[in-house]
Structures are given as C-alpha cells and as structure tokens.
Amino acid sequence: MRGWVKVYSYTDPREAILEHDRWLLGRDGSRRSVRVDEGKRHGKSVLARLEGIDDREAAEALLGLDIAVDRDSLREPETGHYYWADLAGLTVWHKEERELGVVTQMLETGAHDVMVVKGDTERLIPFVPGEVVLDVDLDERRVRVDWEWD
Numbered sequence: 651m652r653g654w655v656k657v658y659s660y661t662d663p664r665e666a667i668l669e670h671d672r673w674l675l676g677r678d679g680s681r682r683s684v685r686v687d688e689g690k691r692h693g694k695s696v697l698a699r700l701e702g703i704d705d706r707e708a709a710e711a712l713l714g715l716d717i718a719v720d721r722d723s724l725r726e727p728e729t730g731h732y733y734w735a736d737l738a739g740l741t742v743w744h745k746e747e748r749e750l751g752v753v754t755q756m757l758e759t760g761a762h763d764v765m766v767v768k769g770d771t772e773r774l775i776p777f778v779p780g781e782v783v784l785d786v787d788l789d790e791r792r793v794r795v796d797w798e799w800d
Contacts, residue, residue, distance in 0.1 A: 652699075652704065652705065653699060653700070653703040653704040653705055653706070653708055653709050654697050654698065654699050654709065655697070655698055655699075655700060655703065655709045655712055656692070656695050656696075656697060657689075657695060657696040657697070657698050657717065658695055658696075659695070659696050659717075660758075663691075664691060664694070664695070664696055665689070665690070665691040665696055667689075667696060667698075667717065667719075668686065668689040668690075668696065668698065670686065670719040670723050671685060671686050672684065672685055672686065672719070672720070672723070673686060673700075673717050673718070673719060674717070674718040674719065674720070675712060675715045675716070675717060676715055676716060676718075677714070677715055677716055681718065684700045684701060684702065684703075685700065685701040686698055686699075686700060686701075687699045687700060687701055700712075721735075730779055732786060732788075734755075734756040734763075736788055737753050737756060737765065737777075737786070737793070738753050738754065738755060738756070739752060739753060739791065740752065740753045740786070740788075740791050740792055740793050741791060741792045741793070742765065742767045742769075742775065742792070742793045742794075742795055743792055743793070743794050743795070744794075744795060744796075744797065745784060745794055745795065745796045749769065750767055750769050750773060750775075750795070750797075751767040751768045751769020751770070751771075751772075751773065752767065752768055752769070753765045753766065753767055753793065754766050754767070754768045756777065757774070762776050762777060762778050763776075763777040764776055764777060765777050765793070773797075775795055775797050776797075781796070782795055782796060782797050783795055784796055
C-alpha cells in the first residue's frame with residue numbers, strides 16, 4: 651500500500667520497534683539507515699512507512715531484510731533485565747565453577763527465555779533469574795547458573 655511495509659517485530663510489545671525513528675536495514679553484515687516516517691500495529695505485525703519507499707516495488711525490494719537499531723537509541727534495561735544481544739557471547743559457568751560454554755543465542759519459548767550454550771556440548775538452559783540464573787555480570791562477561799546438565 652503506497653510503500654508501506656509489513657514488519658515482523660520481535661520487540662515486546664511488537665509496536666515498540668516504532669519508538670526508533672531510524673532503522674538499519676540489511677543482511678549479511680551490510681546495512682543502510684532509513685528513517686521511519688510513521689507506523690502502526692496491524693494484527694500480529696506492524697506496518698511502517700519508510701522515507702524514500704513510495705511504491706509497492708520499492709517496498710518489495712526490502713523483503714527479507716533484517717531490522718536493527720543503533721545501540722545508543724535503546725533505553726537502559728531495568729535492573730535484572732537484559733537485552734539478548736548483551737547476553738550473546740557471555741561465558742556460562744555452573745555454580746561450582748565449571749565452565750559450560752558460551753551463549754550463542756537466545757530463544758523465546760513462551761514460558762521463559764532459553765539460552766543456547768555451546769561448549770563441549772550444546773545445552774539449552776532456561777533463563778530464569780533467581781532460580782536457574784544466579785547472576786549476570788556484563789563487565790566480566792559471565793553468567794553463573796544452577797543447572798544440572800546430566
């Protein structure tokens with residue numbers, strides 16, 4: 651519709667992606683900055699009108715691109731909450747000081763988020779602060795967990 655694009659947002663709520671007036675669009679490490687002129691929630695997705703995208707053909711050219719935002723545009727998370735991007739790459743340690751591996755990605759399962767941890771084997775560890783996740787130290791780049799893997 652006149653250059654509007656349908657966006658599948660992973661923000662919570664979905665329309666929170668519209669809080670950012672500039673998006674970085676791209677794939678495979680190549681990105682370009684675009685200004686968001688307006689947007690709205692539409693069912694389970696979000697519709698947005700982007701600067702310079704004025705017709706269907708221009709909108710179709712964006713199909714399959716990833717959306718990112720500058721880190722500086724994000725508000726600081728509340729205490730005990732983390733951006734998934736900040737957790738990726740952290741080393742996960744068992745409470746008894748055994749290194750389990752590195753967080754390679756996060757998954758949303760509905761009940762709670764899950765860390766995918768790759769070490770000597772791949773483990774799925776629930777990200778449940780205070781129960782499974784004992785502490786997260788972003789400065790030390792580590793997560794300490796109480797998780798039995800056998």
